[in-house]
Amino acid sequence: MTDTLNSxxxxxxxxAADLGVDAVALVPGANFTRAVGQSFSSHERPFLLVIPxxxxxxxxxxxxxxxxxxxxxxxxxxFDWRDxxxxxxxxxxxxxxxxxxxxAVEGQVMRVFVxxxxxxxxxELQISDAEREISSLxxxxxxxxxxxxxxxxxxxxxxxxxxxxxxxxxxxEKEIEQTLVGLLFEEGADAxxxxxxxxxxxxxxxxxxxxxHDYRVKAGDALLIDFGARKDGFCADxxxxxxxxxxxxxxxxVYDTVLRANLAGLAVTRAGVSAHDIDDAATSVLEAxxxxxxxxxxxxxxxxxxxxxxxxxxxxxxxxLPAGTVYTNEPGLYQIGSFGVRIEDDVLVTETGYRTLTxxxxxxxxxxC
Amino acid sequence: MTDTLNSxxxxxxxxAADLGVDAVALVPGANFTRAVGQSFSSHERPFLLVIPxxxxxxxxxxxxxxxxxxxxxxxxxxFDWRDxxxxxxxxxxxxxxxxxxxxAVEGQVMRVFVxxxxxxxxxELQISDAEREISSLxxxxxxxxxxxxxxxxxxxxxxxxxxxxxxxxxxxEKEIEQTLVGLLFEEGADAxxxxxxxxxxxxxxxxxxxxxHDYRVKAGDALLIDFGARKDGFCADxxxxxxxxxxxxxxxxVYDTVLRANLAGLAVTRAGVSAHDIDDAATSVLEAxxxxxxxxxxxxxxxxxxxxxxxxxxxxxxxxLPAGTVYTNEPGLYQIGSFGVRIEDDVLVTETGYRTLTxxxxxxxxxxC
Numbered sequence: 001m002t003d004t005l006n007s008x009x010x011x012x013x014x015x016a017a018d019l020g021v022d023a024v025a026l027v028p029g030a031n032f033t034r035a036v037g038q039s040f041s042s043h044e045r046p047f048l049l050v051i052p053x054x055x056x057x058x059x060x061x062x063x064x065x066x067x068x069x070x071x072x073x074x075x076x077x078x079f080d081w082r083d084x085x086x087x088x089x090x091x092x093x094x095x096x097x098x099x100x101x102x103x104a105v106e107g108q109v110m111r112v113f114v115x116x117x118x119x120x121x122x123x124e125l126q127i128s129d130a131e132r133e134i135s136s137l138x139x140x141x142x143x144x145x146x147x148x149x150x151x152x153x154x155x156x157x158x159x160x161x162x163x164x165x166x167x168x169x170x171x172x173e174k175e176i177e178q179t180l181v182g183l184l185f186e187e188g189a190d191a192x193x194x195x196x197x198x199x200x201x202x203x204x205x206x207x208x209x210x211x212x213h214d215y216r217v218k219a220g221d222a223l224l225i226d227f228g229a230r231k232d233g234f235c236a237d238x239x240x241x242x243x244x245x246x247x248x249x250x251x252x253x254v255y256d257t258v259l260r261a262n263l264a265g266l267a268v269t270r271a272g273v274s275a276h277d278i279d280d281a282a283t284s285v286l287e288a289x290x291x292x293x294x295x296x297x298x299x300x301x302x303x304x305x306x307x308x309x310x311x312x313x314x315x316x317x318x319x320x321l322p323a324g325t326v327y328t329n330e331p332g333l334y335q336i337g338s339f340g341v342r343i344e345d346d347v348l349v350t351e352t353g354y355r356t357l358t359x360x361x362x363x364x365x366x367x368x369c
Numbered sequence: 370m371t372d373t374l375n376s377x378x379x380x381x382x383x384x385a386a387d388l389g390v391d392a393v394a395l396v397p398g399a400n401f402t403r404a405v406g407q408s409f410s411s412h413e414r415p416f417l418l419v420i421p422x423x424x425x426x427x428x429x430x431x432x433x434x435x436x437x438x439x440x441x442x443x444x445x446x447x448f449d450w451r452d453x454x455x456x457x458x459x460x461x462x463x464x465x466x467x468x469x470x471x472x473a474v475e476g477q478v479m480r481v482f483v484x485x486x487x488x489x490x491x492x493e494l495q496i497s498d499a500e501r502e503i504s505s506l507x508x509x510x511x512x513x514x515x516x517x518x519x520x521x522x523x524x525x526x527x528x529x530x531x532x533x534x535x536x537x538x539x540x541x542e543k544e545i546e547q548t549l550v551g552l553l554f555e556e557g558a559d560a561x562x563x564x565x566x567x568x569x570x571x572x573x574x575x576x577x578x579x580x581x582h583d584y585r586v587k588a589g590d591a592l593l594i595d596f597g598a599r600k601d602g603f604c605a606d607x608x609x610x611x612x613x614x615x616x617x618x619x620x621x622x623v624y625d626t627v628l629r630a631n632l633a634g635l636a637v638t639r640a641g642v643s644a645h646d647i648d649d650a651a652t653s654v655l656e657a658x659x660x661x662x663x664x665x666x667x668x669x670x671x672x673x674x675x676x677x678x679x680x681x682x683x684x685x686x687x688x689x690l691p692a693g694t695v696y697t698n699e700p701g702l703y704q705i706g707s708f709g710v711r712i713e714d715d716v717l718v719t720e721t722g723y724r725t726l727t728x729x730x731x732x733x734x735x736x737x738c
Contacts, residue, residue: 063665083683084684107485108480116476127481178554191564297452298453314453315453
């Protein structure tokens with residue numbers, strides 16, 4: 001086992017010890033990728049890495065992944081299983097090998113069929129949700145992590161600039177989305193960080209809208225684009241809202257309010273403040289405006305290997321943000337049936353303040369089209 | 370509630386009744402999309418549709434999704450929750466409203482944090498995994514489903530043709546992947562059905578390999594490309610393996626074996642045969658060859674809104690395939706450290722036989738490069 005791998009696995013052993021459980025289990029996803037230094041997917045096949053607090057780690061690996069798994073350099077026990085035979089035996093052997101009573105898992109990643117397979121192999125096993133503790137290891141980004149994220153963001157912003165330059169009245173949301181996606185890959189994206197949101201008019205008021213084939217953008221529309229490239233394992237997540245040809249007084253006032261909220265969130269950002277503090281600063285601006293009834297979301301979330309990860313930037317989350325955290329600052333106001341505005345930056349927390357990794361201008365932009 | 374929505378929900382009520390449980394629960398994913406006719410995502414936010422066997426359905430919806438949810442036309446009870454408040458109360462209210470003792474869930478979709486939230490709201494709730502029964506509703510494709518899948522496949526095959534025409538010795542796997550992805554969008558893909566596999570040389574022997582930045586393709590390499598477009602909600606999933614400039618006798622023999630396995634699987638395909646029968650026909654060809662020790666996978670899986678869905682085409686799965694099923698026929702042989710070959714078609718099961726939706730030639734192709 002390489003020293004790097006050993007050291008990364010010992011981080012999870014320490015979490016198990018801290019939580020007072022026998023072991024931590026990881027399934028393919030961002031934590032798994034961080035732990036083993038390589039990305040795996042699992043689909044319908046259970047794939048499990050168990051790191052005990054005080055014993056060597058062991059893995060349950062689908063047989064067809066053994067070739068890729070060999071690249072990881074893992075020298076603990078491996079229990080593989082073939083599609084033809086099913087996985088019950090591998091779970092039973094893994095459990096017999098490990099002697100666990102308590103196991104902490106990633107509650108937002110592990111699916112119920114793996115939970116059931118664990119309980120079937122050892123009915124008395126106590127499974128607890130340690131999503132927060134396990135994922136917190138990904139919260140402080142290394143320099144290399146930030147550099148990868150900056151590449152993803154730079155690609156995204158170049159694609160956004162070119163997309164906005166190409167927008168014409170009468171295009172469908174879907175056509176604009178296709179332009180954006182093509183340009184993301186042309187600019188060097190490895191993949192999409194998530195399916196983009198390209199939403200105009202009343203669509204912009206739905207925070208997770210899908211681009212429509214049958215909605216053609218028209219003068220006066222708000223056009224909200226929320227998207228990001230994935231590069232070298234890390235995600236960008238940026239939103240800008242522009243207006244097409246003209247903007248109403250209401251549109252202007254709402255935009256100004258959201259921008260002030262975004263800036264208020266940034267203003268309080270520095271190592272040592274809590275996620276609560278940042279959301280409170282941004283949301284207070286929205287609440288004090290005439291548009292308080294259009295608030296529908298918290299201010300943001302952590303960003304890294306996953307598009308949504310800890311810390312969740314919301315009131316009540318008193319987690320203190322250390323230097324190296326990257327979060328999205330994305331206040332918005334949404335009037336259902338009318339229009340919505342969101343402005344989203346990716347923000348690196350530093351000892352003395354912050355650095356916005358996103359640099360796309362935030363002044364109100366009315367596209368000539 | 371529209372008649373269509375009512376009728377789709379009643380399919381799930383019937384499953385609950387058949388299973389003898391009080392209700393079925395769906396979370397965002399392919400079954401949820403089929404049920405409500407619209408696609409949602411959930412990330413860290415629980416989102417749940419519960420369909421009782423003998424009572425109106427109810428939903429637990431993140432507040433910020435209410436705008437999109439309103440488009441669904443659902444007139445049952447809705448329990449929404451805001452990020453600021455958390456979701457425990459909404460789960461408690463939902464459970465108090467429904468009076469459930471037993472609940473069947475999609476074990477491969479629902480994550481452990483939702484399972485835990487349900488158990489917290491009602492500790493005596495018995496949660497069972499009905500992935501198979503719930504997902505089986507998606508197994509028989511309608512004409513519209515097949516038409517969408519054919520569009521996805523046609524886009525994919527045009528992109529593959531153009532990609533292969535562009536391959537040059539000395540390119541990295543990553544460069545070939547970027548060409549492929551760009552062409553998929555240019556040809557009209559809405560999205561990627563999954564992250565493509567572009568793997569040459571020893572990489573082709575790893576069934577779920579990732580394209581490498583540092584591997585340059587060379588004469589004699591096997592080049593395996595496994596990929597697909599997503600179009601109008603449906604997926605393509607196609608694999609072809611070609612050789613670059615030249616092919617060894619071993620490469621030719623392995624290719625011929627895999628092709629015969631693919632054809633043997635097709636030959637037995639018609640409505641009424643089991644998933645076991647198809648895998649058995651294909652795998653028997655591989656087993657009877659000199660390369661039996663290179664078998665690492667089952668023959669295939671269902672294809673539709675998800676890239677991997679029921680039926681899993683493997684020995685031991687005696688599920689009978691009805692007309693309208695679409696499955697992937699993708700036998701392969703993989704020699705770790707050397708090379709692998711996989712040939713994958715998307716196959717529509719008909720009353721009298723089958724129709725391959727993929728039409729890309731399967732004869733051994735040695736690219737001039």
